[in-house]
Amino acid sequence: MTSPRRAVAHPRDPNHRPRWADLHMHSTASDGGYAPAKLMNMAAARRLAAVALTDHDTIDGLSEAASAAATHGMEFVPGIELEAKQGRRVVHILGYFINAESPELLRQLADERQRRDQRNREIVSRLAALGIRLDYDALVKANGGRPLGRPHLANELVGLGIVSSFRQAFARYLGSGAAAHVPRVVREASDAVAMIRAAGGVASLAHPSRVGCETSLELENVVRRMREAGLAALEVSHPDVTGEFARVCERLATKLDLVPTGGSDFHRFVGAERHGTGFYGHRVPIEWIAALRERRAG
Secondary structure (H helix, E strand, O other): OOOHHHHOOOOEOOOOOEOEEEOOEOOOOOOOOOOHHHHHHHHHHOOOOEEEEOOEOOOOOHHHHHHHHHHOOOEEEEEEEEEEEEOOEEEEEEEEOOOOOOHHHHHHHHHHHHHHHHHHHHHHHHHHHOOOOOOHHHHHHHOOOOOOOHHHHHHHHHHOOOOOOHHHHHHHHHOOOOOOOOOOOOEEHHHHHHHHHHOOOEEEEOOHHHOOOOOHHHHHHHHHHHHHOOOOEEEEEEOOEOHHHHHHHHHHHHHOOOEEEEOOOEOOOOOOOOOOOOEOOEOEEOHHHHHHHHHHHO
């Protein structure tokens, strides 16, 4: 397999213009800041030739995003991001080229949505016990009926002046060990990979820098076990995967025959909106999409 670093040198079309992709983005269908169509318009303005929408635990934005991407002539990869556990570690797994009409996928996502709603209501109940009252149903309605996550609750706490920042909301109330925290029931990584594969997709480990491994050997052992469960790709390009660690991931992808993937993990602009190719200048070679498609066919 072509090494990730070598592949970066050849993202060109027949007219010898660079062509770039972003394979990790979020919209308002989950915890992003822009509607799916708006996000695709922004991606086109940043000269991306291909994009994947990978919202957390939902495919609700895929149809809108696909239509908007088509109007700009951008290749669109339907995706998703699932939270899971590998042993004692929490991992995030990206699914690419998923069939959004898969009955089993829809059933499991509906179950996940119900669990998330129950968890959110328990968090709101714990906040109420602390004297902080949120109108949960009003928040859901304001979000267009889409599932809420802790970031939505954090934003509401900031808006009400309960805390001064998003980070403070998690530190005081919503994060692990905080006053209103409710642990989440998380699926096994092998189940998440199987869920993606059953929907015709390709599974990739997202931002390996957040897996919590202290050594490259420890990371290799985690990824190898996931590879045995059907993992087919590894995110080697990400804002949190830089420097020597990026090279560790590139070598690991080659060693374990995993397709390299990457993206901006874009949610929203913080501060001034920036321009250039990709979000915050982050992009990956479009050829990586072809490699994912081949792995899917295989």
